Amino acid sequence: MVDNANALLSAKNLYKSFGGIKAVDNASIEVPQGSITGLIGPNGAGKTTLFNLLSSFIRPDSGEVIFDGEPIQQLQPHQIAQQGMVRTFQVARVLSRLSVMENMLLATQHQSGENFWNVWLRPGQVIKEERSQREYASEILESVGLSHMAQEYAGALSGGQRKLLEIARALMVRPKLILLDEPAAGVNPTLINKICEHIVQWNREGLSFLVIEHNMDVIMSLCDRVWVLAEGRNLASGTPAEMQKNTQVLEAYLGQ
Amino acid sequence: MNRTVGDRLGNSEPAITAIAKLFPFHNLPFATCMEGYIVSLIIFTAIFALFGLGLNLQWGYTGLINFGHVAFMAVGGYVTVLLSDLDVPIPLLIWIPFCVLVGSLFAALLGLLIGLSTVRLREDYLAIVTIGVSEMVRLVALNEEWLTRGAFGVQGFPLPLQGFAPTLLTRIGMLAIFTGVIAIGYWQLWKWLRQRIKGVSRQSLINSSLAVAGYLGSLGLLLYGTVIIARQLKLAEDLSPWLLGLFLLGALVGIIALYTWLAQQTIPRLPDWFVGLSLVSCLLSLAVGLWIYQFAAHAIYTYSRTSIKTGLMFISVLVVAVIFWGLQKLVRSPWGRVLKAIREDEEVAKALGKNVFWYKLQALMLGGLVAGVAGALYAWQLTTVYPDNFQPLVTFNAWTIVVLGGAGNNVGTLLGAAIFWAYQTSTRFILADVVPLDDARLGAFRVMIIGLLLMVLMVWRPQGILGKKEELTLGR
Numbered sequence: 226m227v228d229n230a231n232a233l234l235s236a237k238n239l240y241k242s243f244g245g246i247k248a249v250d251n252a253s254i255e256v257p258q259g260s261i262t263g264l265i266g267p268n269g270a271g272k273t274t275l276f277n278l279l280s281s282f283i284r285p286d287s288g289e290v291i292f293d294g295e296p297i298q299q300l301q302p303h304q305i306a307q308q309g310m311v312r313t314f315q316v317a318r319v320l321s322r323l324s325v326m327e328n329m330l331l332a333t334q335h336q337s338g339e340n341f342w343n344v345w346l347r348p349g350q351v352i353k354e355e356r357s358q359r360e361y362a363s364e365i366l367e368s369v370g371l372s373h374m375a376q377e378y379a380g381a382l383s384g385g386q387r388k389l390l391e392i393a394r395a396l397m398v399r400p401k402l403i404l405l406d407e408p409a410a411g412v413n414p415t416l417i418n419k420i421c422e423h424i425v426q427w428n429r430e431g432l433s434f435l436v437i438e439h440n441m442d443v444i445m446s447l448c449d450r451v452w453v454l455a456e457g458r459n460l461a462s463g464t465p466a467e468m469q470k471n472t473q474v475l476e477a478y479l480g481q
Numbered sequence: 482m483n484r485t486v487g488d489r490l491g492n493s494e495p496a497i498t499a500i501a502k503l504f505p506f507h508n509l510p511f512a513t514c515m516e517g518y519i520v521s522l523i524i525f526t527a528i529f530a531l532f533g534l535g536l537n538l539q540w541g542y543t544g545l546i547n548f549g550h551v552a553f554m555a556v557g558g559y560v561t562v563l564l565s566d567l568d569v570p571i572p573l574l575i576w577i578p579f580c581v582l583v584g585s586l587f588a589a590l591l592g593l594l595i596g597l598s599t600v601r602l603r604e605d606y607l608a609i610v611t612i613g614v615s616e617m618v619r620l621v622a623l624n625e626e627w628l629t630r631g632a633f634g635v636q637g638f639p640l641p642l643q644g645f646a647p648t649l650l651t652r653i654g655m656l657a658i659f660t661g662v663i664a665i666g667y668w669q670l671w672k673w674l675r676q677r678i679k680g681v682s683r684q685s686l687i688n689s690s691l692a693v694a695g696y697l698g699s700l701g702l703l704l705y706g707t708v709i710i711a712r713q714l715k716l717a718e719d720l721s722p723w724l725l726g727l728f729l730l731g732a733l734v735g736i737i738a739l740y741t742w743l744a745q746q747t748i749p750r751l752p753d754w755f756v757g758l759s760l761v762s763c764l765l766s767l768a769v770g771l772w773i774y775q776f777a778a779h780a781i782y783t784y785s786r787t788s789i790k791t792g793l794m795f796i797s798v799l800v801v802a803v804i805f806w807g808l809q810k811l812v813r814s815p816w817g818r819v820l821k822a823i824r825e826d827e828e829v830a831k832a833l834g835k836n837v838f839w840y841k842l843q844a845l846m847l848g849g850l851v852a853g854v855a856g857a858l859y860a861w862q863l864t865t866v867y868p869d870n871f872q873p874l875v876t877f878n879a880w881t882i883v884v885l886g887g888a889g890n891n892v893g894t895l896l897g898a899a900i901f902w903a904y905q906t907s908t909r910f911i912l913a914d915v916v917p918l919d920d921a922r923l924g925a926f927r928v929m930i931i932g933l934l935l936m937v938l939m940v941w942r943p944q945g946i947l948g949k950k951e952e953l954t955l956g957r
C-alpha cells in the first residue's frame with residue numbers, strides 16, 4: 226500500500242520506543258502530492274510521535290522517511306523545514322514576547338538579514354527583503370483575519386487565534402507540505418469552519434497537508450485519504466467514509 | 482596646592498565651587514581629584530556597559546544563562562596585554578588595536594568552546610559549565626606563572642595613546658568627536674521622550690512633572706539630611722556604633738515607608754505620572770550628564786603626554802558607541818529576531834528552519850567578543866592585571882547591570898551601567914563617612930545593599946527599569 230510514484234512524503238517501517246513503550250511500531254504512511262491526508266487514531270496511538278519522527282524532532286530507532294524524492298531521516302529538524310516540510314504542534318506554540326508580525330516574519334526562509342555580516346554590510350538588501358516579506362505576511366494575516374492583531378504580542382492571542390497564527394506562520398515558510406497536529410482541538414466551531422476553508426483553499430493552490438484530527442467532521446470534509454494508527458501500528462487506510470465503516474477501526478476507538 | 486575645581490575651569494568658577502560645597506564628605510582635596518575621578522568613572526562605566534552588552538546579547542536576547550561572563554573579560558584582557566608586551570617592530574598605533582582584535586577573538590573562541598561542549602545539552606548545564614570555566618580561567622591565570630606571572634600580576638604593558646601629545650587642533654577635533662557622540666545620545670533620548678509626551682495634555686504634563694519633581698526632590702533632601710546628621714554623629718563619636726547603626730536603619734525604614742505610602746496616595750490621582758517621571762528623569766540625566774561632561778571636556782581640552790586616563794576615556798566612549806550601534810542594528814534585524822525566537826521557544830525556531838545550535842554559538846561568540854574588548858579596556862584601566870581582578874563577583878556585577886536596566890534592552894544596559902557606577906562611586910564616599918563599619922565590612926555592606934535594591938526592583942518593577950511590563954503577563 227506504500228510506494229507510490231507521486232508520493233510527496235513516504236515513511237516506511239518507522240519504529241520508536243521510549244523505554245518499554247513502543248510508541249511507534251513499524252508504522253508507514255504516505256502523502257500523495259497535492260493531497261490532504263488524514264491521520265487518526267485513539268489517544269496515545271503514537272500520532273504525535275510519528276510527526277516528531279517525520280520532522281526529525283525525534284530520531285527513529287529504525288525506518289526511513291522520503292520527502293520529495295530524498296531520504297531525510299538523517300537531516301536536522303531545521304533542514305527539513307528548509308526542504309519544504311513544516312510541522313505545527315498539538316498545543317499551539319507561539320513566540321509570546323514577539324509580535325504577531327514578527328512571528329510571521331521569522332518563518333521566512335533564505336533571508337540575507339539572518340546573517341549578521343549582511344546586516345552591517347548590505348543593509349539595503351536586508352531592508353528590501355524584509356519589506357516584501359512584510360507585505361506577504363500582511364496578506365496571509367489579512368486572509369486569516371488576524372491583521373488587526375499584527376502589532377500585538379503573540380502571547381496576547383486566544384487559543385484559537387494561536388492555532389490560526391501557527392498555521393499562517395507555517396505558510397510563511399512557503400512549504401510543499403504542512404503537518405498539522407490537531408488544528409481544530411480547543412477551537413470554537415465557527416473558527417474550525419474557517420480553518421477548514423483556508424486549508425482547502427491553500428490546498429487548491431498546490432500545498433499538501435497531513436492532518437492529525439479527532440474531529441471526524443473535519444476529517445470527512447477535508448481528507449482524500451485517511452491513515453489509522455493504533456498502539457503505534459498501522460491499522461487501516463482508505464477514504465474517510467471507508468474508515469468510518471471499518472469494524473477494526475471502530476473497535477480500536479471503542480476499546481479506548 | 483589646594484586648588485579648587487573653579488581654578489581649573491576658570492569661567493564656571495562660582496557654580497563649581499557651589500557644587501563643591503555640596504560635598505562636605507571628601508577627605509581628599511576636592512579640586513584636584515574630581516576631574517581624575519570623573520574620568521575614571523566614565524571609563525569604568527564604559528567598560529561595564531560593554532561587558533553588560535555582551536551578556537545582554539547572550540542572556541537578554543538569546544536566553545543563554547551565562548554565570549561565568551568574567552571569563553571572556555579575563556581572556557580578552559590577558560591575551561591583549563600579554564601580546565602587546567611582546568617586542569615587535571610595529572608602531573604601537575597599529576599593534577595595540579591588533580592585539581585587542583586577537584584578544585577578543587580568543588574570547589570569542591572561548592565562547593565557541595563552551596558552546597560546542599554544552600549548547601546541545603539542557604539549558605541549566607550551560608549555567609554550570611560557565612561558572613566552572615570562569616573559575617578555571619582565573620586559576621590558570623593564577624598558576625601558569627610562566628605565562629601570566631600569576632599573583633604578581635602583569636604590568637608595564639603598553640597603553641593606548643601612550644606618549645601621545647596632540648596639538649591644540651587635534652585636541653579640539655577629539656573634543657568635537659566626543660561631544661558629537663554625547664550629542665547623538667541626547668538626541669536619541671529626546672526622541673524617546675517626545676514619543677512619551679505625545680498625546681499628553683500640557684496641564685497634565687506640568688502637574689505630573691511637578692509632583693514627581695517634588696516627590697524626588699524632597700526624598701533626596703531627606704536622605705541628604707539623614708546623611709549629614711549621621712556624619713556629625715559619627716564624627717562626634719559619643720554615640721556607640723550600634724546606636725548609630727540603629728538610627729540609620731530606623732531613619733531609612735521610616736523614609737521608605739513614608740514615601741511608599743505617599744506614592745500609593747498620589748499615583749492613582751496622577752494618570753500621567755509615568756510621563757512626568759520620564760520627563761523629570763530625562764532632565765535630571767541631562768543636568769548630571771552636562772555636569773560630568775564639563776569635566777570630561779576639560780580633561781580632553783587639556784590633554785597632554787601624561788594624561789593617559791583621558792586618552793583611555795576617549796577610546797572607551799568611542800568603542801562603546803560603535804559597538805552599541807552595531808549591536809542595535811543586529812538585534813533589530815532578522816538575525817536578532819532569530820535570537821529572540823530561540824529565547825522564547827527554540828523548538829519553534831527549529832520547526833521554522835532556523836539552525837538553533839549555530840545561532841546560539843554565534844550569540845555566545847559575539848557576546849564573548851564584546852566582553853573580550855571590555856577586558857582589554859579593563860586591563861588598561863587597571864594598568865596591573867591580577868587574576869583577582871576576575872573574581873566571580875565581576876560576573877555578578879554584569880548581571881546586576883543587565884537586570885537593572887531590563888533584559889533584552891541595550892539602552893537599559895547602558896543605563897544600568899551608569900547607575901551601577903554612580904552607586905559604586907557615591908557610596909564609596911558617603912557610606913564611609915556615615916556607616917560605622919571598617920573598610921572590609923563596608924565593601925561587603927555595599928554589595929549587600931545592591932542585593933537589597935535588586936530585590937526591591939524585582940518587587941516593584943521585575944522587568945527592569947526600561948523593560949516592558951506587558952511582557953511579564955504573557956502566557957506561553
Ligand SMILES: Nc1ncnc2c1ncn2[C@@H]1O[C@H](COP(=O)(O)OP(=O)(O)O)[C@@H](O)[C@H]1O
Pocket residue numbers: 243246247248266267268269270271272273274275
Ligand atoms: N518523549 C516521550 N517519552 C516517553 N514516552 C513518550 C514520549 N512521547 C510519547 N510517549 C508515549 O508514546 C505514546 C504515544 O504518544 P503520542 O504520540 O503523543 O500519541 P497521540 O499523539 O497519538 O495521542 C504514549 O503512550 C506516550 O505516553
Ligand SMILES: [Mg+2]
Pocket residue numbers: 272273274315
Ligand atoms: Mg497527539
